Amino acid sequence: MQNILLPVFYMPPVSWFSVFLDAEKEIVFEQFESFPKQTYRNRANIYGANGKLSLIIPINHNGKRETKDIEISYREDWRNLHWKSIKTAYQSSPYFEYYEDKFRKIFDLKEKFLLDFNLKGLEVIQQILKTEKAHSLNEEYIRNPDEINFREKFSAKNPSEFEMDEYYQTFSDKFGFLKDLSILDLVCNKGPESLVYIKKIKQLY
Template sequence: MKDQILPLFYLPNISWFIQYLENNTEVIIEKFENFPKQTFRNRTNIYGANGKLTLVIPINHTGNRLYKNTEISYAENWQKQHWKSIKTAYQSSPYFEFYEDRFAKIYEKKEKFLFDFNLKALEILIQLLKIDKKFQFSESYKTESSALDLRQSFSAKKESTETFENYYQTFGEKFGFIQDLSVCDLLFNLGPESLIYLKKSYNKL
Protein backbone atom coordinates (compact mmCIF):
# COMPACT_ATOMS: atom_id res chain seq x y z
CA MET A 1 0.00 0.00 0.00
CA LYS A 2 1.43 3.35 -1.06
CA ASP A 3 1.63 6.43 1.18
CA GLN A 4 0.52 9.88 0.11
CA ILE A 5 1.42 13.12 1.90
CA LEU A 6 -1.30 15.76 2.06
CA PRO A 7 -1.20 19.29 3.46
CA LEU A 8 -3.74 20.27 6.11
CA PHE A 9 -6.19 22.85 4.74
CA TYR A 10 -8.93 25.06 6.16
CA LEU A 11 -12.22 23.36 5.17
CA PRO A 12 -10.45 21.51 2.32
CA ASN A 13 -11.68 21.70 -1.25
CA ILE A 14 -13.39 18.85 -3.09
CA SER A 15 -10.25 17.78 -4.98
CA TRP A 16 -8.40 17.40 -1.65
CA PHE A 17 -11.05 15.00 -0.37
CA ILE A 18 -11.11 13.07 -3.63
CA GLN A 19 -7.37 12.54 -3.27
CA TYR A 20 -7.77 11.66 0.42
CA LEU A 21 -10.15 8.86 -0.53
CA GLU A 22 -7.79 7.31 -3.07
CA ASN A 23 -7.89 3.54 -2.75
CA ASN A 24 -4.89 1.56 -1.53
CA THR A 25 -3.12 4.53 0.03
CA GLU A 26 -2.20 5.49 3.56
CA VAL A 27 -2.73 9.20 4.20
CA ILE A 28 0.01 11.14 5.95
CA ILE A 29 -0.81 14.71 7.01
CA GLU A 30 2.28 16.93 6.85
CA LYS A 31 2.93 18.40 10.29
CA PHE A 32 6.45 19.82 10.10
CA GLU A 33 6.46 22.01 7.00
CA ASN A 34 7.11 25.73 7.06
CA PHE A 35 3.95 27.79 6.69
CA PRO A 36 3.54 28.82 3.04
CA LYS A 37 1.65 32.07 2.48
CA GLN A 38 -1.40 32.47 0.24
CA THR A 39 -2.41 28.82 0.23
CA PHE A 40 -5.47 26.89 1.35
CA ARG A 41 -3.84 26.32 4.74
CA ASN A 42 -5.58 29.43 6.01
CA ARG A 43 -8.20 30.10 3.33
CA THR A 44 -11.13 28.39 1.66
CA ASN A 45 -13.63 29.16 -1.11
CA ILE A 46 -17.39 28.95 -0.75
CA TYR A 47 -20.30 29.91 -3.04
CA GLY A 48 -21.72 33.20 -1.82
CA ALA A 49 -24.64 35.28 -3.05
CA ASN A 50 -22.27 37.19 -5.37
CA GLY A 51 -20.26 34.21 -6.61
CA LYS A 52 -17.06 32.69 -5.26
CA LEU A 53 -16.18 34.00 -1.82
CA THR A 54 -12.80 33.47 -0.17
CA LEU A 55 -12.64 33.19 3.63
CA VAL A 56 -9.20 33.82 5.16
CA ILE A 57 -8.06 33.02 8.70
CA PRO A 58 -5.77 35.86 9.90
CA ILE A 59 -2.49 34.80 11.48
CA ASN A 60 -0.06 36.40 13.91
CA HIS A 61 3.33 37.13 12.39
CA THR A 62 5.52 35.99 15.26
CA GLY A 63 8.56 35.10 13.18
CA ASN A 64 7.95 31.38 13.69
CA ARG A 65 7.88 29.68 10.32
CA LEU A 66 6.58 26.23 11.27
CA TYR A 67 2.96 25.66 10.27
CA LYS A 68 2.16 23.73 13.43
CA ASN A 69 3.36 26.71 15.50
CA THR A 70 1.60 29.37 13.42
CA GLU A 71 -0.75 31.31 15.69
CA ILE A 72 -4.20 32.55 14.75
CA SER A 73 -4.97 36.25 15.20
CA TYR A 74 -8.16 37.12 17.03
CA ALA A 75 -7.77 40.89 16.66
CA GLU A 76 -11.02 40.68 14.71
CA ASN A 77 -13.84 38.24 15.36
CA TRP A 78 -13.19 36.32 12.16
CA GLN A 79 -14.88 33.18 13.51
CA LYS A 80 -18.18 35.05 13.80
CA GLN A 81 -17.64 36.60 10.36
CA HIS A 82 -16.82 33.27 8.68
CA TRP A 83 -19.76 31.49 10.27
CA LYS A 84 -22.08 34.34 9.29
CA SER A 85 -20.78 34.17 5.69
CA ILE A 86 -21.33 30.40 5.58
CA LYS A 87 -24.85 30.70 7.02
CA THR A 88 -25.74 33.48 4.56
CA ALA A 89 -24.37 31.43 1.66
CA TYR A 90 -25.99 28.11 2.52
CA GLN A 91 -29.00 28.67 4.76
CA SER A 92 -31.33 28.02 1.81
CA SER A 93 -29.39 24.98 0.57
CA PRO A 94 -31.10 21.58 0.90
CA TYR A 95 -29.08 20.18 3.81
CA PHE A 96 -27.79 23.18 5.76
CA GLU A 97 -30.22 22.77 8.65
CA PHE A 98 -29.40 19.08 8.85
CA TYR A 99 -25.68 19.78 9.46
CA GLU A 100 -25.83 23.27 10.97
CA ASP A 101 -25.44 22.47 14.68
CA ARG A 102 -22.55 20.04 14.19
CA PHE A 103 -20.79 22.25 11.65
CA ALA A 104 -21.09 25.28 13.97
CA LYS A 105 -18.85 23.51 16.50
CA ILE A 106 -15.91 24.33 14.22
CA TYR A 107 -16.23 27.96 15.30
CA GLU A 108 -17.00 27.54 19.00
CA LYS A 109 -13.48 27.34 20.42
CA LYS A 110 -10.56 29.72 19.97
CA GLU A 111 -7.64 27.47 19.11
CA LYS A 112 -4.24 29.10 19.54
CA PHE A 113 -2.63 27.42 16.54
CA LEU A 114 -3.90 27.29 12.96
CA PHE A 115 -2.90 23.65 12.57
CA ASP A 116 -5.00 22.63 15.58
CA PHE A 117 -8.01 24.60 14.36
CA ASN A 118 -7.82 23.08 10.87
CA LEU A 119 -7.39 19.61 12.33
CA LYS A 120 -10.49 19.96 14.48
CA ALA A 121 -12.45 21.23 11.46
CA LEU A 122 -11.20 18.33 9.32
CA GLU A 123 -12.24 15.78 11.94
CA ILE A 124 -15.75 17.27 12.04
CA LEU A 125 -16.00 17.21 8.23
CA ILE A 126 -14.85 13.58 8.11
CA GLN A 127 -17.59 12.69 10.61
CA LEU A 128 -20.28 14.58 8.67
CA LEU A 129 -19.19 13.00 5.38
CA LYS A 130 -19.13 9.57 7.08
CA ILE A 131 -15.61 8.85 5.83
CA ASP A 132 -14.08 5.85 7.60
CA LYS A 133 -10.54 6.28 6.28
CA LYS A 134 -7.96 7.24 8.91
CA PHE A 135 -4.81 9.34 8.64
CA GLN A 136 -1.53 9.73 10.45
CA PHE A 137 0.97 12.57 10.81
CA SER A 138 4.45 12.99 9.45
CA GLU A 139 7.17 12.56 12.08
CA SER A 140 9.60 15.02 10.49
CA TYR A 141 9.90 17.13 7.37
CA LYS A 142 11.42 15.36 4.38
CA THR A 143 12.21 17.31 1.23
CA GLU A 144 12.00 14.14 -0.79
CA SER A 145 9.83 11.15 -0.02
CA SER A 146 8.94 7.82 -1.53
CA ALA A 147 5.31 8.71 -0.88
CA LEU A 148 3.11 10.55 -3.35
CA ASP A 149 3.90 14.15 -2.39
CA LEU A 150 0.90 16.48 -2.70
CA ARG A 151 2.12 19.23 -0.37
CA GLN A 152 2.51 21.72 -3.21
CA SER A 153 -0.68 20.71 -5.01
CA PHE A 154 -4.07 22.48 -4.91
CA SER A 155 -3.06 26.05 -5.76
CA ALA A 156 -5.06 28.86 -4.16
CA LYS A 157 -3.64 31.34 -6.68
CA LYS A 158 -4.86 29.66 -9.86
CA GLU A 159 -8.29 28.52 -10.96
CA SER A 160 -8.75 24.78 -10.55
CA THR A 161 -8.14 22.79 -13.71
CA GLU A 162 -10.09 19.84 -12.36
CA THR A 163 -13.41 19.15 -14.05
CA PHE A 164 -15.95 17.43 -11.88
CA GLU A 165 -19.54 16.51 -12.52
CA ASN A 166 -21.95 19.36 -11.87
CA TYR A 167 -24.15 19.14 -8.81
CA TYR A 168 -26.86 21.46 -7.52
CA GLN A 169 -25.52 24.74 -6.09
CA THR A 170 -27.81 27.28 -4.43
CA PHE A 171 -26.76 30.20 -6.63
CA GLY A 172 -25.97 28.07 -9.68
CA GLU A 173 -28.74 29.53 -11.81
CA LYS A 174 -27.34 33.01 -11.23
CA PHE A 175 -23.60 32.45 -11.71
CA GLY A 176 -23.29 28.92 -13.12
CA PHE A 177 -21.49 25.95 -11.65
CA ILE A 178 -18.28 26.74 -9.72
CA GLN A 179 -15.69 23.96 -9.60
CA ASP A 180 -13.76 22.64 -6.63
CA LEU A 181 -15.03 24.77 -3.76
CA SER A 182 -14.72 23.80 -0.10
CA VAL A 183 -16.25 20.41 0.54
CA CYS A 184 -18.84 22.18 2.73
CA ASP A 185 -20.44 23.41 -0.52
CA LEU A 186 -20.90 19.79 -1.54
CA LEU A 187 -22.09 18.78 1.91
CA PHE A 188 -24.77 21.45 2.26
CA ASN A 189 -26.07 20.88 -1.27
CA LEU A 190 -25.83 17.09 -1.63
CA GLY A 191 -26.00 15.95 1.98
CA PRO A 192 -25.59 12.19 2.49
CA GLU A 193 -24.87 11.78 -1.24
CA SER A 194 -21.61 13.74 -0.85
CA LEU A 195 -19.43 10.71 -0.15
CA ILE A 196 -20.86 8.89 -3.17
CA TYR A 197 -20.06 11.94 -5.32
CA LEU A 198 -16.47 12.07 -4.02
CA LYS A 199 -15.84 8.37 -4.63
CA LYS A 200 -17.42 8.52 -8.09
CA SER A 201 -15.27 11.53 -8.95
CA TYR A 202 -12.15 9.68 -7.87
CA ASN A 203 -12.99 6.75 -10.10
CA LYS A 204 -13.20 9.12 -13.08
CA LEU A 205 -9.74 10.61 -12.52
Protein backbone atom coordinates in the same frame (compact mmCIF):
# COMPACT_ATOMS: atom_id res chain seq x y z
CA MET B 1 -0.80 0.46 -0.44
CA GLN B 2 0.72 3.82 -1.39
CA ASN B 3 1.38 6.66 1.03
CA ILE B 4 0.18 10.19 0.23
CA LEU B 5 1.74 13.29 1.80
CA LEU B 6 -1.06 15.82 2.20
CA PRO B 7 -1.14 19.41 3.50
CA VAL B 8 -3.75 20.14 6.18
CA PHE B 9 -6.40 22.64 5.04
CA TYR B 10 -9.21 24.73 6.51
CA MET B 11 -12.54 23.15 5.48
CA PRO B 12 -10.69 21.67 2.48
CA PRO B 13 -11.81 21.78 -1.14
CA VAL B 14 -13.72 18.82 -2.55
CA SER B 15 -10.68 17.61 -4.53
CA TRP B 16 -8.65 17.29 -1.31
CA PHE B 17 -11.23 14.84 0.05
CA SER B 18 -11.03 12.73 -3.11
CA VAL B 19 -7.37 12.13 -2.25
CA PHE B 20 -7.81 11.90 1.52
CA LEU B 21 -10.65 9.36 1.37
CA ASP B 22 -9.04 7.08 -1.22
CA ALA B 23 -9.30 3.65 0.39
CA GLU B 24 -6.17 2.48 -1.43
CA LYS B 25 -3.96 5.19 0.10
CA GLU B 26 -2.34 5.74 3.49
CA ILE B 27 -2.45 9.43 4.47
CA VAL B 28 0.43 11.31 6.07
CA PHE B 29 -0.13 14.96 6.95
CA GLU B 30 2.65 17.53 6.50
CA GLN B 31 3.38 19.60 9.60
CA PHE B 32 7.01 20.66 9.17
CA GLU B 33 6.87 22.53 5.86
CA SER B 34 7.64 26.24 5.80
CA PHE B 35 4.15 27.77 5.91
CA PRO B 36 3.19 28.96 2.41
CA LYS B 37 1.01 32.04 2.10
CA GLN B 38 -2.25 32.38 0.16
CA THR B 39 -3.17 28.70 0.22
CA TYR B 40 -6.02 26.57 1.52
CA ARG B 41 -4.10 26.01 4.75
CA ASN B 42 -5.88 29.05 6.17
CA ARG B 43 -8.59 29.77 3.62
CA ALA B 44 -11.72 28.14 2.27
CA ASN B 45 -13.74 29.13 -0.78
CA ILE B 46 -17.53 29.14 -0.61
CA TYR B 47 -20.27 30.24 -3.03
CA GLY B 48 -21.62 33.62 -1.91
CA ALA B 49 -24.37 35.78 -3.37
CA ASN B 50 -21.73 37.61 -5.46
CA GLY B 51 -19.78 34.56 -6.55
CA LYS B 52 -16.73 32.91 -5.04
CA LEU B 53 -15.97 34.12 -1.51
CA SER B 54 -12.73 33.36 0.34
CA LEU B 55 -12.89 32.91 4.10
CA ILE B 56 -9.41 33.53 5.50
CA ILE B 57 -8.18 32.66 8.99
CA PRO B 58 -5.82 35.46 10.15
CA ILE B 59 -2.51 34.31 11.58
CA ASN B 60 -0.07 35.82 14.06
CA HIS B 61 3.13 36.95 12.37
CA ASN B 62 5.53 35.97 15.12
CA GLY B 63 8.49 34.86 13.02
CA LYS B 64 7.72 31.15 13.28
CA ARG B 65 7.69 29.41 9.93
CA GLU B 66 6.89 25.72 10.34
CA THR B 67 3.23 24.91 9.76
CA LYS B 68 2.87 23.22 13.15
CA ASP B 69 3.93 26.46 14.89
CA ILE B 70 1.61 28.85 13.02
CA GLU B 71 -0.69 30.58 15.51
CA ILE B 72 -4.19 31.87 14.80
CA SER B 73 -4.94 35.53 15.47
CA TYR B 74 -8.13 36.31 17.39
CA ARG B 75 -7.77 40.08 17.32
CA GLU B 76 -10.80 40.10 15.03
CA ASP B 77 -13.88 37.96 15.58
CA TRP B 78 -13.28 36.05 12.35
CA ARG B 79 -15.05 32.92 13.56
CA ASN B 80 -18.33 34.79 13.89
CA LEU B 81 -17.78 36.58 10.55
CA HIS B 82 -17.05 33.29 8.77
CA TRP B 83 -20.11 31.63 10.26
CA LYS B 84 -22.35 34.54 9.27
CA SER B 85 -21.00 34.38 5.72
CA ILE B 86 -21.66 30.64 5.58
CA LYS B 87 -25.21 31.02 6.88
CA THR B 88 -25.94 33.78 4.36
CA ALA B 89 -24.51 31.70 1.53
CA TYR B 90 -26.12 28.35 2.33
CA GLN B 91 -29.23 28.85 4.44
CA SER B 92 -31.42 28.28 1.38
CA SER B 93 -29.43 25.25 0.17
CA PRO B 94 -31.12 21.84 0.35
CA TYR B 95 -29.15 20.42 3.28
CA PHE B 96 -27.76 23.35 5.31
CA GLU B 97 -30.40 23.10 8.00
CA TYR B 98 -29.71 19.39 8.38
CA TYR B 99 -25.96 19.88 8.98
CA GLU B 100 -25.99 23.35 10.53
CA ASP B 101 -25.42 22.30 14.15
CA LYS B 102 -22.50 20.07 13.20
CA PHE B 103 -20.78 22.72 11.07
CA ARG B 104 -21.32 25.27 13.83
CA LYS B 105 -19.06 23.19 16.10
CA ILE B 106 -16.06 24.14 13.95
CA PHE B 107 -16.60 27.80 14.81
CA ASP B 108 -16.87 27.08 18.51
CA LEU B 109 -13.25 25.88 18.44
CA LYS B 110 -10.61 28.26 19.74
CA GLU B 111 -7.30 26.55 19.13
CA LYS B 112 -3.99 28.35 19.51
CA PHE B 113 -2.43 26.69 16.47
CA LEU B 114 -3.83 26.61 12.94
CA LEU B 115 -2.84 22.96 12.47
CA ASP B 116 -4.82 21.90 15.55
CA PHE B 117 -7.83 23.93 14.45
CA ASN B 118 -7.80 22.39 10.98
CA LEU B 119 -7.42 18.85 12.34
CA LYS B 120 -10.32 19.28 14.74
CA GLY B 121 -12.39 20.79 11.94
CA LEU B 122 -11.58 17.71 9.87
CA GLU B 123 -12.92 15.50 12.68
CA VAL B 124 -16.24 17.36 12.47
CA ILE B 125 -16.37 17.00 8.69
CA GLN B 126 -15.60 13.29 8.91
CA GLN B 127 -18.55 12.94 11.30
CA ILE B 128 -20.75 14.72 8.77
CA LEU B 129 -19.54 12.50 5.92
CA LYS B 130 -19.74 9.43 8.19
CA THR B 131 -16.16 8.48 7.41
CA GLU B 132 -13.37 7.40 9.73
CA LYS B 133 -10.28 7.73 7.55
CA ALA B 134 -7.12 7.31 9.59
CA HIS B 135 -4.08 9.53 9.15
CA SER B 136 -0.70 10.24 10.71
CA LEU B 137 1.59 13.27 10.96
CA ASN B 138 5.06 13.31 9.46
CA GLU B 139 8.07 13.54 11.77
CA GLU B 140 10.36 15.82 9.77
CA TYR B 141 10.44 17.88 6.59
CA ILE B 142 11.77 15.96 3.59
CA ARG B 143 12.17 17.84 0.33
CA ASN B 144 11.73 14.71 -1.81
CA PRO B 145 9.58 12.40 0.30
CA ASP B 146 8.97 8.72 -0.35
CA GLU B 147 5.24 9.39 -0.28
CA ILE B 148 3.34 10.76 -3.28
CA ASN B 149 3.73 14.47 -2.65
CA PHE B 150 0.53 16.54 -2.69
CA ARG B 151 1.91 19.53 -0.80
CA GLU B 152 1.63 21.79 -3.85
CA LYS B 153 -1.16 20.05 -5.80
CA PHE B 154 -4.04 22.25 -4.61
CA SER B 155 -3.87 25.86 -5.77
CA ALA B 156 -6.07 28.55 -4.23
CA LYS B 157 -5.12 30.86 -7.13
CA ASN B 158 -5.42 28.68 -10.24
CA PRO B 159 -8.30 26.57 -11.58
CA SER B 160 -8.52 23.08 -10.11
CA GLU B 161 -6.83 20.35 -12.16
CA PHE B 162 -9.28 17.74 -10.88
CA GLU B 163 -12.15 16.63 -13.09
CA MET B 164 -15.58 16.65 -11.45
CA ASP B 165 -19.19 16.73 -12.52
CA GLU B 166 -21.35 19.79 -12.07
CA TYR B 167 -23.95 19.76 -9.32
CA TYR B 168 -26.65 22.21 -8.28
CA GLN B 169 -25.36 25.17 -6.25
CA THR B 170 -27.51 27.80 -4.55
CA PHE B 171 -26.39 30.68 -6.78
CA SER B 172 -25.52 28.74 -9.92
CA ASP B 173 -28.41 30.42 -11.76
CA LYS B 174 -26.45 33.69 -11.46
CA PHE B 175 -22.84 32.67 -11.93
CA GLY B 176 -22.88 29.08 -13.15
CA PHE B 177 -21.13 26.12 -11.56
CA LEU B 178 -18.10 26.97 -9.40
CA LYS B 179 -15.83 23.96 -9.32
CA ASP B 180 -13.95 22.57 -6.34
CA LEU B 181 -15.14 24.82 -3.54
CA SER B 182 -14.94 23.89 0.15
CA ILE B 183 -16.40 20.54 1.18
CA LEU B 184 -19.04 22.64 2.94
CA ASP B 185 -20.48 23.64 -0.46
CA LEU B 186 -20.80 20.05 -1.60
CA VAL B 187 -22.37 18.83 1.64
CA CYS B 188 -24.91 21.67 1.80
CA ASN B 189 -26.00 21.02 -1.79
CA LYS B 190 -25.63 17.24 -2.17
CA GLY B 191 -26.14 16.03 1.39
CA PRO B 192 -25.90 12.23 1.80
CA GLU B 193 -24.80 11.89 -1.83
CA SER B 194 -21.57 13.81 -1.14
CA LEU B 195 -19.46 10.72 -0.53
CA VAL B 196 -20.56 9.08 -3.78
CA TYR B 197 -19.73 12.30 -5.63
CA ILE B 198 -16.25 12.51 -4.05
CA LYS B 199 -15.41 8.94 -5.08
CA LYS B 200 -16.21 9.73 -8.73
CA ILE B 201 -13.72 12.59 -8.98
CA LYS B 202 -10.93 11.88 -11.44
CA GLN B 203 -7.65 11.60 -9.61
CA LEU B 204 -4.32 13.18 -10.51
CA TYR B 205 -2.24 10.05 -9.87
